[in-house]
Amino acid sequence: MLFVPDLLENYSDNELYQLFLEGNKEAMQVIVKRNSPRLFNFIYRMIPDRPVCEEFVQEVFLKLVRAKPDFSGGTKVSTYLFYVARNLAIDEIRRRKLRHNISINGNREEEDQRTMLEKIPDRRWEPDSGATRSELKRRVEECLSSLPEEQREVFILREVEGLEFSKIAEILGCNENTVKSRMRYALEKLREGLKDFL
Helix, strand or coil: CCCCHHHHCCCCHHHHHHHHHCCCHHHHHHHHHHHHHHHHHHHHHHCCCHHHHHHHHHHHHHHHHHHCCCCCCCCCHHHHHHHHHHHHHHHHHHHHCCCCCCCCCCCCCCCCCCCHHHHCCHHHCCHHHCCCHHHHHHHHHHHHHHCCHHHHHHHHHHHHCCCCHHHHHHHHCCCHHHHHHHHHHHHHHHHHHCCCCC
């Protein structure tokens, strides 16, 4: 059966992956087009290095094509992609042995998504508080960088990528309560670190 690329947009990633396994190369192109921006943003917030992020996004899709994982058990293709991206990023961070800064006000590939700073209400910017937007941004980045890796990952996946706790648990390979606990600790530490601005 011949599929027109525009019609493929209506299929889920899992359906597209099955079509790809059956020989439809255009189906993989749709998966790549649909998921690349989110994967790039996710990796970039862990490793703020554009060329490395672009390389890792390509590597994620190569692993999908080469490994040919089985999604018949209900696992989503996007969950697999984030899982692979996370592992690549963590391996790179360990190789570099560096603490990374997460860009809170970074470029967003999707117009309908706002960065964390854009979500903060304007009423918080009191002229007499002495706090400027750039000072707050710098402080937020410092606070995020100081979070333990496990808490930072959960925070990024939840607040920046907008994923549900259940999906985060699947990506990280832990239970949902662990994810919620890590998020709670991350928020407590961020609240403490940003108390002068709130």
